[in-house]
Amino acid sequence: MPAITPQFSKRKTRSVSKKAREAGAPASEFSAGGQADTVSMGTLPDLPEAAWAEPAQLATLEARDITAWFGDHMVLDEVSLTMAAGEVTALIGPSGCGKSTFLRILNRMHQLVPSASLAGEVLLDGTDIYDSRQRITTVRRDIGMVFQKPNPFPAMSIYDNVAAGLKLTGLKVKRSTKDHVVEECLTKAGLWKEVRTRLRQPGGALSGGQQQRLCIARSLAVRPRVLLMDEPCSALDPTSTRVIEETMSDLVREVTIVIVTHNMQQAQRVSNQCAFFLAAQGEPGHIVEHGPTDAMFGAPQDPRTADYVNGRFG
Numbered sequence: 001m002p003a004i005t006p007q008f009s010k011r012k013t014r015s016v017s018k019k020a021r022e023a024g025a026p027a028s029e030f031s032a033g034g035q036a037d038t039v040s041m042g043t044l045p046d047l048p049e050a051a052w053a054e055p056a057q058l059a060t061l062e063a064r065d066i067t068a069w070f071g072d073h074m075v076l077d078e079v080s081l082t083m084a085a086g087e088v089t090a091l092i093g094p095s096g097c098g099k100s101t102f103l104r105i106l107n108r109m110h111q112l113v114p115s116a117s118l119a120g121e122v123l124l125d126g127t128d129i130y131d132s133r134q135r136i137t138t139v140r141r142d143i144g145m146v147f148q149k150p151n152p153f154p155a156m157s158i159y160d161n162v163a164a165g166l167k168l169t170g171l172k173v174k175r176s177t178k179d180h181v182v183e184e185c186l187t188k189a190g191l192w193k194e195v196r197t198r199l200r201q202p203g204g205a206l207s208g209g210q211q212q213r214l215c216i217a218r219s220l221a222v223r224p225r226v227l228l229m230d231e232p233c234s235a236l237d238p239t240s241t242r243v244i245e246e247t248m249s250d251l252v253r254e255v256t257i258v259i260v261t262h263n264m265q266q267a268q269r270v271s272n273q274c275a276f277f278l279a280a281q282g283e284p285g286h287i288v289e290h291g292p293t294d295a296m297f298g299a300p301q302d303p304r305t306a307d308y309v310n311g312r313f314g
């Protein structure tokens with residue numbers, strides 16, 4: 001199978017990136033070498049049935065000095081953030097300040113963009129997900145992603161959409177386990193009661209809010225340790241949004257959640273921790289301030305945070 005990210009470069013040090021910029025050369029020419037990740041679906045081990053009986057182990061995700069580029073354009077500058085186990089961390093800030101890029105770096109999706117590169121480390125319970133020994137399939141299984149626009153497989157049944165989460169990572173699962181996983185994940189995503197009698201209907205027939213919960217169920221099927229959510233409710237009505245927020249507060253007991261949101265009320269309702277990103281005109285994004293959500297909204301340290309959380313810009 002061909003490498004899916006032949007041009008991706010993870011810059012090993014800050015000095016390499018500086019050299020690249022000073023030389024005015026495209027970032028890719030100074031790459032530390034692509035990791036030639038290949039998706040070899042057939043080689044993963046069977047999912048042990050017992051794995052589903054064990055309680056999930058909560059994980060901390062730590063980003064250290066993340067600098068990111070698209071070509072020569074630096075979009076994040078030395079961003080460090082610890083996303084604590086069992087908590088919801090909200091990433092807030094105006095459009096274009098690098099929140100989605102940061103989120104995509106957290107599960108190695110950034111490297112899917114041909115011109116993309118980065119420096120820094122992302123540690124999942126202390127292990128660098130960019131270490132050359134880490135398989136990309138394992139990283140994406142451990143760190144799942146839910147996108148802004150619900151993206152179920154529309155023609156596929158509700159049941160198969162959830163089971164597809166398992167299939168896509170190459171895990172072979174017995175039918176009885178699959179039934180159990182589908183029910184469990186739909187329950188956790190807050191959708192089971194609404195769909196239990198129509199599991200064979202297509203995912204595309206559900207409402208937008210239901211489709212987003214179906215996508216959450218699909219991500220949960222592989223037992224991720226972290227769930228990344230990029231504005232998961234911005235395309236949904238208030239009622240669906242509320243249901244997803246309730247789902248998140250249940251889920252966070254077993255999966256660490258990082259959510260990008262433009263909705264300040266939502267950040268306050270769902271998150272324990274909050275990080276405020278900002279990019280000055282023509283400058284890369286950085287974190288102005290982060291901390292417990294109550295403090296970020298109640299007593300922000302930086303006047304720019306106060307202005308943003310109070311809706312004075314952005």
Ligand SMILES: Nc1ncnc2c1ncn2[C@@H]1O[C@H](COP(=O)(O)OP(=O)(O)O)[C@@H](O)[C@H]1O
Pocket residue numbers: 070075093094095096097098099100101102113
């Ligand atoms: N695929 C891409 N190619 C080139 N530039 C990109 C790409 N995606 C995002 N960017 C740029 O990176 C910066 C950060 O974007 P993004 O992470 O999407 O910000 P946010 O999610 O905070 O709105 C912006 O300047 C944006 O134009």
Ligand SMILES: [Mg+2]
Pocket residue numbers: 099100101260
């Ligand atoms: Mg974004």
